[in-house]
Amino acid sequence: MEILRIFSLFxxxxxxxxxxxxxxxxxxxxxxxxLQWRVGPPWWQNFADFIKLTGKExxxxxxxxxxxxxxxxxxxxxxxxxxxxxxxxxxxxxxxRWDLFIFIYxxxxxxxxxFLAGSSSGNVLASIGAGRELRLLLSYELPFIxxxxxxxxxxxxxxxxxxxxxxxxxxxxxxxxxxxxxxIVALLAFQGKLGYVPFDVSEAETEIAAGTFIEYSGFPLALxxxxxxxxxxxxxxxxxxxxxxxxxxxxxGALKYVGILILIVLIKNTNPRLRTDQILKFSWGWxxxxxxxxxxxxxxxx
Amino acid sequence: MALDLKTKALKKxxxxxxxxTGSCNNCDIEILDCLTPRFDIERFGMTLAGSIKHADxxxxxxxxxxxxxxxxxxxxxxxxxxxxxxAIGGCACTGGIFRDGYQMAGPLDxxxxxxxxxxxxxxxxxxxxxxxxxLLEKIK
Ligand code: SF4
Numbered sequence: 001m002e003i004l005r006i007f008s009l010f011x012x013x014x015x016x017x018x019x020x021x022x023x024x025x026x027x028x029x030x031x032x033x034x035l036q037w038r039v040g041p042p043w044w045q046n047f048a049d050f051i052k053l054t055g056k057e058x059x060x061x062x063x064x065x066x067x068x069x070x071x072x073x074x075x076x077x078x079x080x081x082x083x084x085x086x087x088x089x090x091x092x093x094x095x096x097r098w099d100l101f102i103f104i105y106x107x108x109x110x111x112x113x114x115f116l117a118g119s120s121s122g123n124v125l126a127s128i129g130a131g132r133e134l135r136l137l138l139s140y141e142l143p144f145i146x147x148x149x150x151x152x153x154x155x156x157x158x159x160x161x162x163x164x165x166x167x168x169x170x171x172x173x174x175x176x177x178x179x180x181x182x183x184i185v186a187l188l189a190f191q192g193k194l195g196y197v198p199f200d201v202s203e204a205e206t207e208i209a210a211g212t213f214i215e216y217s218g219f220p221l222a223l224x225x226x227x228x229x230x231x232x233x234x235x236x237x238x239x240x241x242x243x244x245x246x247x248x249x250x251x252x253g254a255l256k257y258v259g260i261l262i263l264i265v266l267i268k269n270t271n272p273r274l275r276t277d278q279i280l281k282f283s284w285g286w287x288x289x290x291x292x293x294x295x296x297x298x299x300x301x302x
Numbered sequence: 303m304a305l306d307l308k309t310k311a312l313k314k315x316x317x318x319x320x321x322x323t324g325s326c327n328n329c330d331i332e333i334l335d336c337l338t339p340r341f342d343i344e345r346f347g348m349t350l351a352g353s354i355k356h357a358d359x360x361x362x363x364x365x366x367x368x369x370x371x372x373x374x375x376x377x378x379x380x381x382x383x384x385x386x387x388x389a390i391g392g393c394a395c396t397g398g399i400f401r402d403g404y405q406m407a408g409p410l411d412x413x414x415x416x417x418x419x420x421x422x423x424x425x426x427x428x429x430x431x432x433x434x435x436x437l438l439e440k441i442k
Binding site for chain 2: 029033036037038039040041042044045047048049050051052054055056057058059203209210213214215216217218221
């Protein structure tokens with residue numbers, strides 16, 4: 001029974017989060033296009049992209065580590081799907097008591113996988129991208145974890161479910177000063193996790209030609225795209241549950257989700273790409289400082 | 303059926319890799335015009351790819367110079383199939399005004415197979431879109 005339950009959770013997490021993620025990816029492209037006074041792609045565009053990539057030839061470069069090269073995207077999709085399944089199971093269907101720490105670990109895996117992909121493809125630009133990805137991971141992870149501490153301090157528990165229950169009783173975390181600051185810090189760090197502008201150094205298209213993904217084609221590339229989409233939807237849902245009292249009301253929940261998505265797209269479209277050292281300075285300086293400020297506010301009860 | 307779906311998806315989401323092999327840069331600017339709000343080819347799912355491995359279409363502008371000859375061949379081999387080649391501008395189609403130049407290594411179709419020719423010096427963005435429509439008709 002237990003196996004069956006885990007399996008069904010996994011499948012459900014995969015289907016729901018990939019579809020929501022693909023649609024979010026489309027919304028991202030559409031909003032970007034509208035901001036630039038363009039019309040933008042139709043709603044099925046990302047589905048078409050995915051299907052197209054599955055039908056293309058997979059080229060494996062000569063100097064690459066074949067095993068890692070092909071393993072990386074599979075592990076990536078698996079990791080984000082597990083994150084989604086855990087998120088589902090910690091909120092719906094007689095919740096399991098998952099701790100916050102498992103999310104911190106699992107949300108780190110996509111970056112590690114991208115690093116693996118870059119370093120195994122045997123391309124100079126890809127390895128530059130891989131190095132940058134690791135530096136990026138080191139810089140945003142610190143403020144991200146500090147920001148996630150705030151709800152833990154407020155509710156006195158590191159269990160996702162407890163944090164949610166606390167919010168339903170005492171109002172959303174984002175309603176407090178500490179919660180607002182922590183949310184902004186976490187959102188900016190999440191932008192880095194997604195690899196969106198201004199933190200897209202690892203795959204800068206115009207600079208190192210898609211960086212870590214440069215050698216990927218066909219089905220592995222499709223898997224990487226899928227990983228990105230699922231990460232987008234899982235991450236935003238996580239933020240909604242963690243800071244905004246979750247999806248209890250379906251309409252309000254959807255609005256919260258789309259609101260965060262629009263914020264991310266706006267940040268993406270109004271900022272230039274930062275250099276690696278600027279990112280490090282920004283996240284270990286400003287973001288971490290604001291994270292600590294939020295923690296202090298939370299300890300004082302604001 | 304499954305194959306059919308993939309071809310349909312391919313038609314709706316062409317990724318384009320842009321290669322300039324010694325053009326005067328005017329064709330390249332006209333290609334970029336296709337992405338601007340006025341023409342916006344992302345409506346039809348076409349995007350510029352940063353790497354040839356992500357691309358379905360190789361756009362070539364300019365004459366094939368002696369120096370670039372081997373590189374074009376390598377790029378064509380690296381493009382994941384099914385992939386298509388589009389020659390943009392008089393230079394890539396025939397050699398244009400540079401056909402007697404000392405750097406000329408033959409028009410593009412003597413080096414790699416070309417699917418669609420879009421002549422003009424430079425061709426208008428409308429002409430390029432018309433050419434891509436021809437390419438879409440060719441994909442079966
Ligand atoms: S076709 Fe004309 S515009 Fe295009 S590269 Fe050649 S000379 Fe320049």
